[in-house]
Structures are given as C-alpha cells and as structure tokens.
Amino acid sequence: MHLLLNPTAGQQMLEASASQGYKAPELIKMKDASEESDIYSLGVILLELLTGKEPIDENPNPDQDFYxxxxxxxxxxxxxxxxxxxxxxxxxxxxxxxVVTEDHIFRFFQLAMACCSPSTPLRPDIKQILNKLEEIAK
Known part of the structure; x- marks a missing residue:
C-alpha cells in the first residue's frame, strides 16, 4: 500500500528491479507500469525457475548474452x-x-518466453498463462 500512496518509492523500486533484470523494455523507456510489464517480469521469474539462473549474468561466457x-x-x-x-x-x-518430461519443459519455456516478448501486444494475459500452466501440468 505504501508504494501506491508514495509514487517516489514506487519509482525507486522500479529502478532497483531494473538492475536485477526484471524490468520490461517499455519501462526502461519511462512508460508506466502495467499488467503487460508485470507479465514480462513474471516471464523472467519463470525462466529463473526453469534454469536456476539469475536474470542478469555478471560474468557471461563470450558466446552468451548477459541477460x-x-x-x-x-x-x-x-x-x-x-x-x-x-x-x-x-x-x-x-x-x-x-514426472517432468522434456516436452513439459519445452512448453513451460515457450510460455515463459511469450511472457518476455519485447512487444507488449504479443504477451499473454494472466488468464492465458494460468490456462497454459494447467495444460502443461496435465
């Protein structure tokens, strides 16, 4: 509730999350947070769960991106x-x-990457995400 009542604290929180790799591309361009930007951050969290890796790699291999x-x-x-x-x-x-199969993993990965789409209209909404997660779990 504090963040809703204190926009400065909310902006500081957004800036801190950017340094950790959760900030959607449109937020970097100084647009307001939205459901779509939250979906992007959820996608990054899903990728973390899947890979066990941090969103930002401080020491990437030469053939890898840091993000x-x-x-x-x-x-x-x-x-x-x-x-x-x-x-x-x-x-x-x-x-x-x-039993987790590679098919489960690949479908989960596809969902996470859809959430991380650079284009906001291409990101699924939360209902689509929940439906896909239930489908994957079957």
Missing part, C-alpha cells in the same frame, strides 16, 4: 536445448507421482 531471456533465445537458435533448463529438473522423485 537471461536473450541467452535462452540464442540457445534455441543454436539448438542447445539442454541450456534451457537446470539438469535436476528431470530427476524423478520416488514419493512424487509427477
């Missing part, structure tokens, strides 16, 4: 599918009935 969404776009183009997820994701747990 996680860009690194993963390049991995797809270079057919480096195993770069898309942390290897422990595929480990099955004996007490868990859910």
């Amino acid at each position: 996680l969404p860009n690194t993963l776009r390049a991995a797809i183009l270079d057919d480096r599918i195993t770069d898309l997820y942390h290897p422990d994701i595929l480990l099955s747990r004996s007490n868990d009935q859910t």
Whole structure:
C-alpha cells in the first residue's frame, strides 16, 4: 500500500528491479507500469525457475548474452536445448507421482518466453498463462 500512496518509492523500486533484470523494455523507456510489464517480469521469474539462473549474468561466457531471456533465445537458435533448463529438473522423485518430461519443459519455456516478448501486444494475459500452466501440468 505504501508504494501506491508514495509514487517516489514506487519509482525507486522500479529502478532497483531494473538492475536485477526484471524490468520490461517499455519501462526502461519511462512508460508506466502495467499488467503487460508485470507479465514480462513474471516471464523472467519463470525462466529463473526453469534454469536456476539469475536474470542478469555478471560474468557471461563470450558466446552468451548477459541477460537471461536473450541467452535462452540464442540457445534455441543454436539448438542447445539442454541450456534451457537446470539438469535436476528431470530427476524423478520416488514419493512424487509427477514426472517432468522434456516436452513439459519445452512448453513451460515457450510460455515463459511469450511472457518476455519485447512487444507488449504479443504477451499473454494472466488468464492465458494460468490456462497454459494447467495444460502443461496435465
């Protein structure tokens, strides 16, 4: 509530989040936060969950971008599918009935990348995201 009543604090929070890699491209251009910019940030969080990597790599390899969404776009183009997820994701747990397959991972990745689209009209809305997550979980 404090952020809603104190626009300066809200702007400071946005600036701090930009340095961590969660800020949508349109916010960098000084536009107001919106549902679409929140969806972008959610996409970055989904990519973090999938890869186990931070959104900003302070020490990227020479062939990698420092920004996680860009690194993963390049991995797809270079057919480096195993770069898309942390290897422990595929480990099955004996007490868990859910088995994670590469198909699940790829569909989750597609959803996360759609959320991180540089173009706001191409990002899914929250209802579409929830429907896709439920579909992936089946």
